[in-house]
Amino acid sequence: xxxxxxxxxxxxxxxxxxxxxxxxxxxxxxxxxxxxxxxxxxxxxxxxxxxxxxxxxxxxxxxxxxxxxxxxxxxxxxxxxxxxxxxxxxxxxxxxxxxxxxxxxxxxxxxxxxxx
Amino acid sequence: xxxxxxxxxxxxxxxxxxxxxxxxxxxxxxxxxxxxxxxxxxxxxxxxxxxxxxxxxxxxxxxxxxxxxxxxxxxxxxxxxxxxxxxxxxxxxxxxxxxxxxxxxxxxxxx
Numbered sequence: 001x002x003x004x005x006x007x008x009x010x011x012x013x014x015x016x017x018x019x020x021x022x023x024x025x026x027x028x029x030x031x032x033x034x035x036x037x038x039x040x041x042x043x044x045x046x047x048x049x050x051x052x053x054x055x056x057x058x059x060x061x062x063x064x065x066x067x068x069x070x071x072x073x074x075x076x077x078x079x080x081x082x083x084x085x086x087x088x089x090x091x092x093x094x095x096x097x098x099x100x101x102x103x104x105x106x107x108x109x110x111x112x113x114x115x116x
Numbered sequence: 117x118x119x120x121x122x123x124x125x126x127x128x129x130x131x132x133x134x135x136x137x138x139x140x141x142x143x144x145x146x147x148x149x150x151x152x153x154x155x156x157x158x159x160x161x162x163x164x165x166x167x168x169x170x171x172x173x174x175x176x177x178x179x180x181x182x183x184x185x186x187x188x189x190x191x192x193x194x195x196x197x198x199x200x201x202x203x204x205x206x207x208x209x210x211x212x213x214x215x216x217x218x219x220x221x222x223x224x225x226x227x
Contacts, residue, residue: 033215035217042218043220045216090159090160099147101205101206105160107158109159110159
């Protein structure tokens with residue numbers, strides 16, 4: 001079974017631009033979560049989508065948004081980039097239907113975003 | 117808001133048992149506690165999950181006391197390849213459900 005894939009793996013943007021990251025979950029998984037990882041803040045939950053609906057959301061500003069398509073693939077968008085948005089963005093999929101805390105999450109390798 | 121605390125780093129030698137404790141308060145009462153392992157340039161990988169008491173699988177054990185205010189990941193007989201960062205993950209119901217990762221414990225296994 002193929003794992004979680006994320007594209008692109010690396011991205012360089014400048015302040016004020018916007019960016020879209022993509023995540024393809026494991027086949028059959030309907031839950032997709034996004035996390036931001038930085039040396040200072042660690043791993044922080046952005047949001048979770050299940051069957052095309054945002055089910056849970058972390059404490060990030062509205063510049064961070066996402067969506068999920070009918071094939072469970074998900075995209076995350078960050079508008080008006082700031083220097084502090086430089087991070088590794090991780091996507092995880094889960095085969096469970098209940099809350100993500102109760103199921104194993106399978107993580108992709110991440111997209112390394114650098115904002116200059 | 118749920119808060120987690122883990123030791124920043126730990127050192128061990130090959131063949132020893134390693135115990136990493138995560139303290140967590142205000143976690144969601146009906147949610148699991150999960151531990152993940154992360155190697156450089158990779159996403160976290162699931163190790164073990166439990167709700168209370170003790171859970172064991174082929175790679176680790178997880179001990180959770182009755183008050184669920186902490187959990188201890190036990191790695192038996194570590195090897196050099198267990199050098200990684202270990203995270204606890206809990207659920208938080210404050211203002212809507214979200215998952216909270218601990219800051220991570222960097223385990224360094226020496227020969």
